[in-house]
Structure formats: C-alpha cells, structure tokens
Amino acid sequence: xxxxxxxxxxxxxxxxxxxxxATALAFRAxxxxxxxxxxxxxxxxALTEFDPAITASFCDVSDRAQVADLFKAxxxxxxxxxxxxxxxxxxxxxxRVDEITVEDWDQCIAIDxxxxxxxARLAVxxxxxxxxxxxxxxxxxAGKHGFPLRSPYAAAKWGVIGFTKxxxxxxxxxxxxxxxxxxxLVDGPRIQSVIANKxxxxxxxxxxxxxxxxxxxxxxxxxxxxDIAKQIVFLASPYGKTISGQDVSICGDTRMLR
Numbered sequence: 001x002x003x004x005x006x007x008x009x010x011x012x013x014x015x016x017x018x019x020x021x022a023t024a025l026a027f028r029a030x031x032x033x034x035x036x037x038x039x040x041x042x043x044x045x046a047l048t049e050f051d052p053a054i055t056a057s058f059c060d061v062s063d064r065a066q067v068a069d070l071f072k073a074x075x076x077x078x079x080x081x082x083x084x085x086x087x088x089x090x091x092x093x094x095x096r097v098d099e100i101t102v103e104d105w106d107q108c109i110a111i112d113x114x115x116x117x118x119x120a121r122l123a124v125x126x127x128x129x130x131x132x133x134x135x136x137x138x139x140x141x142a143g144k145h146g147f148p149l150r151s152p153y154a155a156a157k158w159g160v161i162g163f164t165k166x167x168x169x170x171x172x173x174x175x176x177x178x179x180x181x182x183x184x185l186v187d188g189p190r191i192q193s194v195i196a197n198k199x200x201x202x203x204x205x206x207x208x209x210x211x212x213x214x215x216x217x218x219x220x221x222x223x224x225x226x227d228i229a230k231q232i233v234f235l236a237s238p239y240g241k242t243i244s245g246q247d248v249s250i251c252g253d254t255r256m257l258r
Contacts, residue, residue, distance in 0.1 A: 002030075003030045003233055003234070003237040003238075003239065004237060004238050004239075005027070005030050005031065005032050005132075005233070005236060005237050005238075006030065006031035006032070007031065007032065007033055008027070008030075008031075008032040008033065008082045008083055008132065008236065009032075009033050009035075009074075009078040009079070009080055009081050009082045009083070009130075010024075010027050010032050010033065010034045010035070010081075010082065010083040010084075010085065010236070011034075011035050011036075011037070011070075011074050011081055011083070011084050011085065011119075011123070012024050012027075012034065012035075012036045012037075012085040012087055013036075013037050013038075013059070013061050013085065013086055013087050013088035013115070013119060014036075014037070014038055014039075014061075014087045014088035014089065015034070015036025015037065015038055015044075015047070015054075015056070015085075015087065016036060016038035016040050016043035016044045016046070016047050016056070017038070017040060017043050018186070018188050018189075018190065018225055019087055019138065019183070019186065019225045019228050019229065020036065020038070020085070020087045020088075021043070021047060021225075022225040022226045022228065022229040023085055023087065023225075023228070023229040023232050023233070024036055024047065024051075024054055025051070025229070026226065026229035026230060026232070026233045027233055027236075028051055028053065028054065030233060030237075032083075033053070033078055034053070034054045034055075035054070035055045035056065035057070035073070035074050035077055035078060036054060036055075036056050036057075037056065037057045037058065037059035037061070037070050037088075038056070038058070038059070039058065039059070039060050041058060044056045044058070055073075055077045055078075057069070057070050057073045057074075060111075061088045061111060061115030061116075061118055061119055062107075062110040062111045062114060062115050062118070064118055067115075067118045067119055067122060068122065070119075071119075071122040071123070071126070074126075075126070080126055080129055080130065081123055081126035081127060081130065082127070082130040082131075082132055082133055082134070082236075083132075083133070083134050083135070083136075083236045084119060084120065084123040084127065084134075084135045084136075085135075085136050085138075085232060086115070086116040086119055086120065086135065086136070086137040086138060086160075087138045088111060088112075088115050088116075089111060089112045089115075089138060089156075090107070090108060090111050090112060091150075091153060091190050091193060091194055092104065092105075092107075092108030092112070092150065092152040092153040092156070093105075093108065093152060094149050094150060094194065094197035094198055094201055095149055095201060096149060097151050100151065100152065104152065105152045108152035108153055108156055109152060109155065109156050109159075112152075112153065112156035112157065112160070113155075113156040113159040113160060113163070116137055116160060116163060117163065120135065120137075120163075120167065123135065124171065124176070127171075127174075127176050128174050128176070130176075132236075132238060132241075133174070133175055133176040133177070134176065134177045134178070134179075134235060134236045134240070135167065135171075135176065135177075135178045135179075136178075136179050136180070136181060136232050136235055136236065137160050137163065137164045137178070137179070137180045137181070138160070138180070138181055138183075139157045139158075139160040139161050139164070139180040139181065139182045139247060140153070140157040140160075140182055140183060141182055141183065141184045141249065141251050141254040141257060142154040142157045142158075142257060143157030143158045143159075143160055143161045143180070143182055143247070144158075144161070144182060144247070144249070144254075145254065145255075145256055145257045146257065147257040148257075148258065149198055149201055149202075150194070150257075157182075160180055161180050161182075161247050164178050164179060164180040164245070164247065165245050165247075168244045168245030169245065172244060177235075177240065177241070177242075177243060177244035178244055178245065179235050179240075179243060179244060179245070179246045179247070179248060180246070180247040180248065181228060181231060181232060181247075181248050181250065182247050182248060182249045182250070182251065183223050183228055183250050183251060184217060184223050184249070184250065184251025184252050184254045185213060185214070185217065185222050185223060185251075185252075185254075186222060186223045186225060186228070187222035187223060187224060187225065188225065191222065195209050195210055195213065196209075198213075212258055213257070213258055215258060216254060216255050216256035216257060216258050217251070217252045217253065217254050217255070218252055218253035218254075218255070219252030219253060220252070221252065223250055223251065223252065227250060228250050231248060231250055235248075
C-alpha cells in the first residue's frame with residue numbers, strides 16, 4: 001500500500017534502536033527523508049551504514065542545548081520538518097516509591113516527559129510550514145494503567161498522554177495533528193531488563209514474572225516493534241489526516257499492568 005509520503009521530512013528521537021529504528025526503516029521504505037538522533041553512537045553508525053540516506057545527530061533530549069543543535073541540523077539537512085516522532089525514553093528505576101532515589105526519578109521524568117517538550121517546542125514552528133504536519137509521542141500502557149514498582153515511568157507516560165491531548169487542541173488550527181502511541185509489552189532488551197528487575201524485587205523467577213505480567217493481557221505475546229512502526233507511518237500519512245488527540249493502543253488488549 002502506497003502511503004503517499006515520499007520525501008516527507010521526519011525526525012525520530014532515539015531512532016537507532018528498537019521502536020525508533022523500526023520506525024526509521026518503515027518511513028524509508030515509503031520514500032520519506034529521515035533524520036534520527038540518539039545517544040548510542042555505535043547504533044547510529046550501524047543504521048546510517050545500513051541506509052546512508054538516513055542522517056543522524058548525537059542528542060540527549062533532556063539537554064536543551066543539544067536539542068537546539070539537533071533542530072539546527074534538521075533544518076540544514078532537510079530544509080524543514082513535516083513529522084516529529086518523540087520516541088526517546090528510558091525504563092527508569094524499579095522499586096517501591098520510598099526506595100527510589102530522587103536522582104532516578106528526575107532522570108526518568110527529564111527524558112521521558114520533559115524531553116518531549118524540549119523537542120516539540122522547537123518542532124512546532126517548523127511544522128507550521130508543512131502541508132502534512134504531524135507529531136507522534138510515544139507513551140505506554142503504563143500511561144493508562146498503574147504499574148507497580150515503576151512509578152516514575154508510569155507518571156511520565158501518563159504525562160505524555162496529557163501533553164499530547166493539550167497539543168492536539170492547541171495546534172489543530174494550524175493543521176498539525178498530534179497523537180500518542182501506547183505500546184504494551186514490546187519485544188526487546190528493555191522489557192527483558194524490566195522483567196528481570198521486577199523478578200528480583202519480588203523474589204520470583206524470570207519465567208514466573210513474565211507469566212504474571214501477561215496475566216493482564218488478552219493476547220499473550222510481545223508486541224513487535226515493526227507493528228508499532230507501521231501505525232506511526234499511517235498516522236503521518238494523508239490517510240491519518242483527521243486523526244488527532246488520540247492515545248492509540250498497540251498492546252494485545254492490556255487490561256492491567258502487574
């Protein structure tokens with residue numbers, strides 16, 4: 001299916017691994033122009049070697065000076081922006097709220113929530129010049145359900161949904177649509193690390209913890225990052241022209257997080 005986004009100018013934060021990498025390649029498959037940022041220089045180099053048409057910048061989205069340099073690079077490389085994918089995020093600490101350090105809390109909020117603000121505020125003036133402008137913010141099922149032992153992450157991801165809905169209402173008059181993606185248990189190293197940390201905190205096996213997490217999910221399998229990428233591409237295409245302010249779940253029907 002032709003998504004009609006050839007030459008769409010796309011910026012993907014944390015675009016070198018996982019969901020970000022899958023999304024970069026999905027956009028490139030449709031002929032879009034893609035710039036990524038990441039803090040993993042080795043992974044960035046591997047992706048740009050795989051597809052030399054992808055351009056890249058080192059950027060920690062919690063650092064406003066680095067974000068400013070990122071948007072200067074985007075303007076230079078692509079001459080503008082049609083689509084921002086706010087994908088950067090970390091898992092944050094695992095533990096009860098009275099066990100979590102203030103430093104770990106601050107870092108998780110700074111990257112997972114404030115980092116999206118840092119990018120959005122600089123993207124909006126560029127998006128206003130686009131004829132097909134969109135922003136997709138990565139939230140999580142943790143942004144819809146409580147997630148025991150993951151309070152900083154859950155707080156940030158709930159914040160992303162509120163941020164998304166506010167921006168959708170604020171930017172609609174400029175033709176900029178803003179949506180959030182809420183994945184469930186996404187296949188990859190991050191979820192395995194989360195499972196290992198929760199298993200350790202609760203003194204259970206990795207296998208038992210995995211089964212426990214899936215007890216609140218109807219389709220008991222990990223979400224493929226490429227399926228998330230396809231939804232993001234759809235929202236950025238003309239087929240998504242009237243979809244805005246939505247928190248779109250790709251989660252196998254997650255009813256609770258445990």
